[in-house]
Amino acid sequence: MEEYRKDVMKALEAMLGEGYEITPQDRRDNNCPVLHGICIRKKGEALAPVIYLEELMLYCLLEKVPPEQLPKTLLQIYRQEEISQDIADRLDDFGKLKDLVRIKLINYEANAEALEDRPHRRFLDLAVVYYLDLEKETGIKETTAEITDRVASAWGIMEEELHRLGMERLLHADGCRIIGMSDMLRDVLKGEPEEELREIERSLKRDADMCMADCREQRFGAACLFNASFLQETAEKKGCDLLIYPSSIYEIMILAYRNWDEDRISPQVVREMNEKGLPREARLSNCIYRYDREKKEVSIFRKGDPL
Numbered sequence: 001m002e003e004y005r006k007d008v009m010k011a012l013e014a015m016l017g018e019g020y021e022i023t024p025q026d027r028r029d030n031n032c033p034v035l036h037g038i039c040i041r042k043k044g045e046a047l048a049p050v051i052y053l054e055e056l057m058l059y060c061l062l063e064k065v066p067p068e069q070l071p072k073t074l075l076q077i078y079r080q081e082e083i084s085q086d087i088a089d090r091l092d093d094f095g096k097l098k099d100l101v102r103i104k105l106i107n108y109e110a111n112a113e114a115l116e117d118r119p120h121r122r123f124l125d126l127a128v129v130y131y132l133d134l135e136k137e138t139g140i141k142e143t144t145a146e147i148t149d150r151v152a153s154a155w156g157i158m159e160e161e162l163h164r165l166g167m168e169r170l171l172h173a174d175g176c177r178i179i180g181m182s183d184m185l186r187d188v189l190k191g192e193p194e195e196e197l198r199e200i201e202r203s204l205k206r207d208a209d210m211c212m213a214d215c216r217e218q219r220f221g222a223a224c225l226f227n228a229s230f231l232q233e234t235a236e237k238k239g240c241d242l243l244i245y246p247s248s249i250y251e252i253m254i255l256a257y258r259n260w261d262e263d264r265i266s267p268q269v270v271r272e273m274n275e276k277g278l279p280r281e282a283r284l285s286n287c288i289y290r291y292d293r294e295k296k297e298v299s300i301f302r303k304g305d306p307l
Contacts, residue, residue, distance in 0.1 A: 005036050005053060011071035012040070019043055025050050035146075040078055051078065054145040057134055094155035100132040101147070102174070103166035104220040106249060107285055110307040117149045119159040123226060124300055125287055130162040133219065142219060167226075174217040176224040178234065178254075209238060209256035212247065221251045222284050228296060235293040242291040243301060245270055246284035257290065267304035274307070283307055 009022050016022070025037040037050040051074055060066075065073050108115070108127040120127045134143040147162060170176070213234075214221025224230055225244060235242050238256040245253040245265060255265075271286040286304025291297070 002036070005038065008053070008071050008074065009038060012038070012075060015071065015075055016040070038074070054134070054143065057143060057145065094157060097132060098165055100134065101162055101165040102131055102133050102144075102169055102218055102220070103163070103223050103226065104129050104131055104249065105222045105225060105284060107283065107307050110283075119147060119149060119152050119162055121159065121163065124289070124298065125285055125303075126225075128163065128166075128226060130159075130166055131220075135219075144219060170215065170218065170223055170227055171229065174215045176213055176221075176227050176230040177216055179212040179214065179251075209258075211254050212251050213254055214251040220249050222246065222249050225252055225289065225298060228298070231291045231298065232293070232296055235291055241293050244289040244291060244298070246287065246289070248278055248282045249284050250282065252284075267302050271305055280307075 005024060009024070012022050013020075019042060021039075021041045021043060023039045023041070025039045026035065035052040035054055037052045039050045053070075056070065056074055060070055060073055105123070105126045106129055108122060108125055111127065115127055115129070118129055120129045130147040132145045132147065134145055135141055152159070152162065213224045213230075215223060225246075231242060231244075234254060241257040243255045243257045243265075245255070247253045265288070267286055267288055270288060274283045274286060286307060287300050288302045288304065289298055290301035292299065
């Protein structure tokens with residue numbers, strides 16, 4: 001999205017000429033989605049509108065405007081002086097968008113303010129929220145758009161319907177998958193000498209019961225934590241309960257839970273990994289979770305510090 005925004009800004013600069021300043025401006029709400037904005041300021045004016053690409057893409061999608069025409073469409077909206085109204089106000093055809101609904105897990109307390117105007121439901125120390133996956137529709141990688149109360153109201157749908165649609169994708173089409181630690185490291189360390197990779201794989205045999213999990217067709221793969229059928233299948237294969245570590249909003253780490261190894265990773269270690277290895281918007285939680293194979297449910301195994 002960053003590179004795409006640069007291209008859009010260059011096109012706007014060519015269209016508007018020297019009388020305008022065009023700058024990037026993001027909107028971040030803790031670890032909610034980052035909205036990539038473009039601020040158009042006419043020189044000498046104190047106030048300037050910001051147009052967010054994610055919202056504009058939704059509008060273009062419904063109006064069947066090709067992605068290459070987005071800069072021109074953005075300029076038309078700016079010149080119509082309608083920018084004070086959120087573009088989302090005009091996204092009134094839910095029928096064209098419902099197949100794009102996905103769920104995402106975020107931290108509840110860290111996003112309390114943002115959750116006040118978003119359809120959501122509480123899950124342990126997390127919240128299930130909803131977004132539209134626009135990557136395939138726009139051809140632009142990692143493009144998503146959050147679903148707010150105002151958008152849901154315009155569509156005339158309740159949180160329960162969003163949840164049903166999101167879970168349908170998570171449980172079926174998008175699915176969840178296990179990624180072996182060896183495969184994951186080989187992907188991350190692509191290009192390293194084969195001898196070093198084999199040494200790492202030998203060391204990983206000590207952690208054979210550890211793996212990563214994410215979604216095949218969904219960007220925010222930590223949603224696997226909300227997929228009880230997937231966790232049950234994994235627990236049955238390992239023959240025990242599971243400990244689950246919140247690697248990020250994109251994936252989770254799963255460890256077969258046997259009493260003798262319950263202290264292998266502590267909440268303090270999870271917090272340190274979050275603070276040192278992840279940007280704030282990618283952190284999910286400092287807690288450790290447990291999936292109980294008999295009860296078929298997830299609970300907080302050990303409470304961590306607030307994000």
